[in-house]
Amino acid sequence: MWSVVKSVLAALLGVQSNQKREEDFSSGRPAAxxxxxxxxxxxxxxxxxxxxxxxxx
Amino acid sequence: xxxxxxxxxxxxxxxxxQAQTNGWNMPVGVTDVSSxxxxxxxTIFWICVVIGLVVxxxxxxxxxxxxxxxxxxxxxxxxxxxxxxxxxxxPILILVGMAVPATATLKNMYDSSDAELDVMxxxxxxxxxxxxxxxxxxxxxxxxxPRTQISGEETRGEHYLLEVDEPLVLxxxxxxxxxxxxxxxxHSWWVPDLAVKQDxxxxxxxxxxxxxxxxxxYRGQCAELCGIDHGFMPVVxxxxxxxxxxxxxxxxxxxxxxxxxGVDREWAMDELVERGESVYQSICSSCHQAEGQGSPPAxxxxxxxxxxxxxxxxxxxxxxxxxxxxxxPAFRSTLNPVEIAAVVTYTRNAWGNDTGDVVQPSAVAExxxx
Ligand SMILES: [Cu+2]
Numbered sequence: 001m002w003s004v005v006k007s008v009l010a011a012l013l014g015v016q017s018n019q020k021r022e023e024d025f026s027s028g029r030p031a032a033x034x035x036x037x038x039x040x041x042x043x044x045x046x047x048x049x050x051x052x053x054x055x056x057x
Numbered sequence: 058x059x060x061x062x063x064x065x066x067x068x069x070x071x072x073x074x075q076a077q078t079n080g081w082n083m084p085v086g087v088t089d090v091s092s093x094x095x096x097x098x099x100t101i102f103w104i105c106v107v108i109g110l111v112v113x114x115x116x117x118x119x120x121x122x123x124x125x126x127x128x129x130x131x132x133x134x135x136x137x138x139x140x141x142x143x144x145x146x147x148p149i150l151i152l153v154g155m156a157v158p159a160t161a162t163l164k165n166m167y168d169s170s171d172a173e174l175d176v177m178x179x180x181x182x183x184x185x186x187x188x189x190x191x192x193x194x195x196x197x198x199x200x201x202x203p204r205t206q207i208s209g210e211e212t213r214g215e216h217y218l219l220e221v222d223e224p225l226v227l228x229x230x231x232x233x234x235x236x237x238x239x240x241x242x243x244h245s246w247w248v249p250d251l252a253v254k255q256d257x258x259x260x261x262x263x264x265x266x267x268x269x270x271x272x273x274x275y276r277g278q279c280a281e282l283c284g285i286d287h288g289f290m291p292v293v294x295x296x297x298x299x300x301x302x303x304x305x306x307x308x309x310x311x312x313x314x315x316x317x318x319g320v321d322r323e324w325a326m327d328e329l330v331e332r333g334e335s336v337y338q339s340i341c342s343s344c345h346q347a348e349g350q351g352s353p354p355a356x357x358x359x360x361x362x363x364x365x366x367x368x369x370x371x372x373x374x375x376x377x378x379x380x381x382x383x384x385x386p387a388f389r390s391t392l393n394p395v396e397i398a399a400v401v402t403y404t405r406n407a408w409g410n411d412t413g414d415v416v417q418p419s420a421v422a423e424x425x426x427x
Contacts, residue, residue: 015141055160 004028008036012044084249087271087296091252093162101155108151166252169266172234176225179237180244180257180279182384183286183343186391187225190236194309197391198223199339200289204347207289219276222339224293228302229269237263241386242284248277248292256281269296286343320394320418326402329415333403336396341404344384349408355384360408369414373401377424394422 007024010016024033085095123129177188181197188195201222205211214220227233237246239257247254250273255265277292297305338347341359345351349360359365365372376397379387388397398418405412 013142013145015138015145017138018136056164 004032004036005040008033008040011037012040086250086252087269087273087275088251088267089270090162090166090267091250093165094252097159097162100158104151104155167264169234169264171232172266173231174228174233175236176227176233177236177238178225178246178257180239180241180246180283180290181386181391182241182284183279183290184340185225185246185290185292186240189306189309192306192310193313194306195313196223196309197340198225198293200291202289204342216276218288219278219291219293221291221293224274224295226295226297226302226305227267227269228299229272229296230299232266232268235265235267237265240391243281244279244283244290245281246277246292247280248275248294250275251277251294254280272296272298289343316393316395320422324395324398324415324417326406326415329399329402330406332395333399333401334407336392336400337403337407340388340392341400349404349410359404360410362410365404366410366412369401369405369412369416372405373397373416373421373424376401377421389425394418394425397421397425 003023007016007020010020083095083098085092175190177186177190179186179188184197184199186195186197198221200218201220202214202216202218203211206213206217235246235253235255237255237257238261239259241259243259244257245254246257251267251269253265253267255263257263273296275294275296277294279287279290279292281287283290344356345359346356349358351358351360375385377387377389379385392400395418398416398421401416401421402414404410405414405416
């Protein structure tokens with residue numbers, strides 16, 4: 001689980017080591033990556049919305 | 058407020074003894090917002106300069122130091138995660154660092170609440186109309202550079218294309234809110250020293266505001282291509298001391314009342330012709346030309362125009378209501394009855410249109426009221 005989250009966060013930043021990438025592709029289910037990706041993106045968007053609301057106060 | 062101080066400290070440190078307006082940089086301007094914007098601009102400029110120096114410095118140094126002729130060998134490696142994270146994180150921090158003061162300034166720029174004076178600014182092809190809301194004072198502001206200077210028959214004046222017959226007069230030290238719209242196409246009201254550049258859009262009202270710190274004359278232009286005379290609709294703002302402004306406004310109010318009374322009285326022909334000539338030259342001549350000769354087929358001649366000469370009512374109707382679907386604007390709300398009566402009387406008695414007709418302001422007022 002933590003390894004999936006780490007990979008998704010790395011994708012968000014755009015930096016990933018080749019070793020980790022190969023691990024990801026050889027083990028784990030794709031669905032886990034999709035779902036975690038969507039959830040973290042939503043969280044990121046919510047964080048931006050919250051920040052914007054805070055700045056607009 | 059804290060971010061404002063931060064911003065000022067950084068920009069002061071960064072810009073040192075920056076020259077004011079030297080033509081190479083944007084002006085510092087005469088409002089708090091304009092100097093904030095200038096400060097932001099300089100801060101970000103210097104950040105870019107430092108980044109450029111570091112990045113290109115490192116690049117040129119490496120190119121020189123590890124050049125092939127000195128036997129340098131390229132390193133072959135695929136990735137270096139920590140360096141990659143570093144050069145991703147640093148720009149993120151820089152961007153967020155710039156966004157904080159920029160957002161604070163933007164918020165301030167758009168906060169037009171608590172204004173002491175409201176001015177409606179309306180763009181028209183090709184002039185500005187200013188209305189002091191709630192004060193019954195309104196006028197149009199036309200470029201006053203003579204056409205002979207534009208065509209090169211006369212030498213250009215000091216404020217060539219940046220001078221008007223009636224400037225917008227504003228008080229210093231008071232927050233003035235602008236409500237901006239347009240009667241025809243999109244224009245943009247732009248005065249660099251006030252850091253205001255706002256589109257005026259037909260059917261929409263945009264808001265902006267200024268609080269000017271120093272008295273003076275500030276010039277600007279229409280900044281949105283709006284037709285053939287786009288270059289000939291300058292903006293001139295006179296910022297004056299508060300008492301002077303109050304005196305001016307009272308004077309203008311009185312003049313407006315006088316004008317309103319002028320509608321009821323009987324006007325003499327030469328009075329109307331004289332007034333009409335100045336209205337014609339400032340408003341109509343851009344399309345119908347100085348001698349009423351027009352420029353057919355786009356703009357019909359008014360001189361020796363049979364239909365016009367034969368039919369007063371038709372003539373008056375064209376000017377009051379315009380021609381829908383054509384470039385002829387309706388002047389019912391932009392000129393007052395005296396001005397309409399004057400310009401119609403003038404055109405009926407100028408350039409060989411010797412009808413001898415006199416159109417009275419009272420008749421025009423009645424027509425508009427219908
Ligand atoms: Cu314009």
